[in-house]
Amino acid sequence: MKRTGYIDVARGISIVLVVMGHESGYFGSIPSASFHSMVSSTRLPLFFFLSGLFLMGDTSSCTHLRKRTKTILLPYLITLTAVWFLGKMWPLSANYDLVAIAYGAGNLLGWPWSPCWFLPHLWLASVLTHPAANTGVFRSASQLRRYVYCAAIAGAGVIVMGIRWTDVIPGFYFFTRNGLPLGLDLVLFTSAYMLLGAGLKARVLSLEPNIRLLMATAFICMVVISLFPGGGLDLNQRTILMPAATLALSLAGIYWVLGLAWLIDHEWSWAAEGARLIGQNSLYILMFHGYVYDSMMLSMDGMSYVYQKALASTSCILIPTGAGYVGKRMASWVHSG
Numbered sequence: 421m422k423r424t425g426y427i428d429v430a431r432g433i434s435i436v437l438v439v440m441g442h443e444s445g446y447f448g449s450i451p452s453a454s455f456h457s458m459v460s461s462t463r464l465p466l467f468f469f470l471s472g473l474f475l476m477g478d479t480s481s482c483t484h485l486r487k488r489t490k491t492i493l494l495p496y497l498i499t500l501t502a503v504w505f506l507g508k509m510w511p512l513s514a515n516y517d518l519v520a521i522a523y524g525a526g527n528l529l530g531w532p533w534s535p536c537w538f539l540p541h542l543w544l545a546s547v548l549t550h551p552a553a554n555t556g557v558f559r560s561a562s563q564l565r566r567y568v569y570c571a572a573i574a575g576a577g578v579i580v581m582g583i584r585w586t587d588v589i590p591g592f593y594f595f596t597r598n599g600l601p602l603g604l605d606l607v608l609f610t611s612a613y614m615l616l617g618a619g620l621k622a623r624v625l626s627l628e629p630n631i632r633l634l635m636a637t638a639f640i641c642m643v644v645i646s647l648f649p650g651g652g653l654d655l656n657q658r659t660i661l662m663p664a665a666t667l668a669l670s671l672a673g674i675y676w677v678l679g680l681a682w683l684i685d686h687e688w689s690w691a692a693e694g695a696r697l698i699g700q701n702s703l704y705i706l707m708f709h710g711y712v713y714d715s716m717m718l719s720m721d722g723m724s725y726v727y728q729k730a731l732a733s734t735s736c737i738l739i740p741t742g743a744g745y746v747g748k749r750m751a752s753w754v755h756s757g
Contacts, residue, residue: 431699432702468542603655
């Protein structure tokens with residue numbers, strides 16, 4: 421139970437980092453470019469790493485496809501289609517069409533729904549990575565060889581991410597700005613983190629953070645950021661600055677978040693419950709935090725800007741979390757009844 425809870429805490433930290441990155445008010449007052457580099461390099465790789473932890477198992481690819489479609493793709497399609505339909509009658513800021521939903525690109529969906537691009541891509545990456553994680557080659561490989569596989573795939577992913585698709589498909593400017601449908605051009609890069617998570621599952625679930633290693637990792641991060649300033653990652657925009665430094669920072673950030681999550685889960689029970697609840701409802705937070713944030717800012721127009729930002733930033737996490745919790749309880753009650 422503790423182990424599962426600790427993973428949910430890490431997922432909660434991950435979605436909070438994602439929200440912080442989307443709300444410029446969090447970072448706007450922080451002058452440190454190093455902090456920006458660390459967070460932008462960590463937040464989405466961490467999500468894919470955590471999603472990969474349970475890829476390797478006895479579940480068939482067909483069963484995995486059905487499960488992921490039900491838990492990731494259908495909520496995306498139903499929610500954005502409903503928002504698009506209701507947006508014809510109410511001001512829901514649904515500045516997209518059905519083509520944008522099918523394409524699954526953040527630039528086409530537009531704010532506040534652009535973060536939802538992550539869901540169809542997560543579905544695609546998970547479905548495509550599951551067979552690879554369960555091949556005899558990967559399952560029987562030594563830990564070192566698995567690291568080599570993941571590094572090679574990530575390197576190839578960086579190359580593919582930088583391709584100008586108008587040069588490959590002449591006349592299609594659409595692809596230059598939006599990437600391939602469902603983020604197909606990102607799959608190699610993101611699947612590397614999912615495979616890494618799958619390969620490290622046993623170690624992650626039995627983790628006990630090493631203080632010396634955490635300190636050494638922090639020192640290495642400071643050195644990397646000092647030598648290679650300006651790194652960062654934005655998958656939606658297909659941007660990776662200083663790839664080697666960014667990859668190193670992402671791995672260090674993953675280890676740091678796992679260590680912090682373990683500490684919260686084992687030492688700070690008062691905070692663990694809230695963090696787990698946020699992690700368990702990360703899907704709702706991802707989909708609705710932008711709309712909740714904008715709505716709260718608009719409703720508090722005239723209030724002190726500092727209070728506006730504080731309340732809106734808190735609400736865009738707590739309201740979707742509460743809605744998700746209530747929805748799950750009601751579904752459970754209906755199912756049991």
